Amino acid sequence: MVVVLDTVNAPPARPRHPEKARRPDAPLLPKPAWIRVKTSVSKGFGETHGVVREHGLHTVCEEAGCPNIGECWAKKHATFMIMGDVCTRACAFCNVKTGLPSPLDPAEPARVAEASFRLGLAHIVVTSVDRDDLADGGAAHFAAVIAAIRAGLPESTIEVLTPDFLRKPGAVATVAAARPDVFNHNLETVPSLYLTVRPGARYFHSLRLLQQVKDIDPSMFTKSGIMLGLGETRNEVLQVMDDLRSAEVDFLTIGQYLQPTRKHHPVARYVPPEEFASYESIAYAKGFLMVSSSPLTRSSHHAGEDFQRLKAARDGRR
Numbered sequence: 001m002v003v004v005l006d007t008v009n010a011p012p013a014r015p016r017h018p019e020k021a022r023r024p025d026a027p028l029l030p031k032p033a034w035i036r037v038k039t040s041v042s043k044g045f046g047e048t049h050g051v052v053r054e055h056g057l058h059t060v061c062e063e064a065g066c067p068n069i070g071e072c073w074a075k076k077h078a079t080f081m082i083m084g085d086v087c088t089r090a091c092a093f094c095n096v097k098t099g100l101p102s103p104l105d106p107a108e109p110a111r112v113a114e115a116s117f118r119l120g121l122a123h124i125v126v127t128s129v130d131r132d133d134l135a136d137g138g139a140a141h142f143a144a145v146i147a148a149i150r151a152g153l154p155e156s157t158i159e160v161l162t163p164d165f166l167r168k169p170g171a172v173a174t175v176a177a178a179r180p181d182v183f184n185h186n187l188e189t190v191p192s193l194y195l196t197v198r199p200g201a202r203y204f205h206s207l208r209l210l211q212q213v214k215d216i217d218p219s220m221f222t223k224s225g226i227m228l229g230l231g232e233t234r235n236e237v238l239q240v241m242d243d244l245r246s247a248e249v250d251f252l253t254i255g256q257y258l259q260p261t262r263k264h265h266p267v268a269r270y271v272p273p274e275e276f277a278s279y280e281s282i283a284y285a286k287g288f289l290m291v292s293s294s295p296l297t298r299s300s301h302h303a304g305e306d307f308q309r310l311k312a313a314r315d316g317r318r
C-alpha cells in the first residue's frame with residue numbers, strides 16, 4: 001500500500017509558542033559586537049549531535065537556542081533536558097515549546113546515563129521542562145535520572161537545574177534526597193519583572209526552594225542565576241544578590257538575556273562586559289563562593305570546570 005501525504009491540505013505545523021502568537025512584534029535591538037558568536041560546526045559538534053539523537057534525548061542547548069552551542073558541543077558538553085521538549089509554563093523569555101507534554105518515558109534515565117558515558121562527561125548537567133501536569137512536578141523522574149547516572153558513572157558529578165515545583169509538596173526533598181552534587185534553580189530575573197517575564201512563578205517561592213535545599217543538606221552546593229537586559233535596575237540586581245546570600249546560595253551566574261523571537265520579551269538593553277565584571281566583584285564581596293558574570297554566561301556554561309573551582313573555594317574557606 002502506498003501512503004500519500006497530503007502536504008497541500010495538511011494543517012500547518014503547530015507553532016512553538018501558541019500563547020504568544022497574537023502578541024505584537026517586539027522591536028529587535030541591534031546586537032553589539034561582544035554578543036555575536038560564530039557557531040562553527042566541528043567534528044566534536046557532529047559527534048555530540050549524533051549521541052544526543054541516537055539516544056532520543058533533548059538538550060537545552062538546542063531548545064533554548066544557546067549561543068554557546070558551537071563551543072560546548074565541540075568539547076562534547078551538552079546539557080540534557082529531560083521529561084520531553086514541551087513545557088507547561090509560558091515564560092516570556094524562553095524558547096522552549098509550550099503546550100501539553102507527553103507522558104514520562106521510564107527508559108529516559110538509562111538513556112541519559114548511556115549518553116553521558118558515550119560523551120565522556122565527568123560532570124553531568126540535567127535540566128527539564130516544567131511539568132505542572134505531574135503530581136510531583138517530575139521530582140521522582142529527576143531522582144531516577146540521578147540514580148541511573150550514579151549507577152552507570154559512579155565517578156561523575158551531577159548538577160541539576162530544576163523547575164520551581166510550585167504547589168508540589170515534597171518535590172524538592174525528593175530531588176535533594178537523590179544527592180546531586182549541585183542543586184541549581186534559577187531566579188531568572190528581579191521580583192518586579194516576575195509578572196511579565198515569569199508569570200507562572202513566584203519569586204519568594206523560588207528563593208525558599210534554594211533555602212530548603214540547604215536546610216535539607218548543608219553540604220550540597222546551591223546555585224542560581226539571573227539574566228540582565230530584561231528591564232531590571234542596578235539596585236534590584238544588588239537586592240537579588242542579597243536575597244540569594246540570605247538563602248545561603250553558593251554560586252551565582254549572571255548572563256545577558258537574548259530575545260528568541262519578536263514575540264518574546266524585548267531586550268531592554270545590552271549590558272556591557274565591564275558592567276558584568278562590576279557585578280561579579282560585588283557578588284564576591286557579598287560572600288558567594290563562585291560567581292560567573294559575563295554576557296555569554298549561562299547556567300551550564302563551563303559547569304564542569306566551575307564545579308572544580310567551587311569545591312576549591314569551599315575548601316579554601318575551611
Ligand code: SF4
Pocket residue numbers: 060061062066067068069070072073077078079298299300301302
Ligand atoms: S552553555 Fe549550557 S546550554 Fe549552552 S550550549 Fe553550553 S551546555 Fe548547552
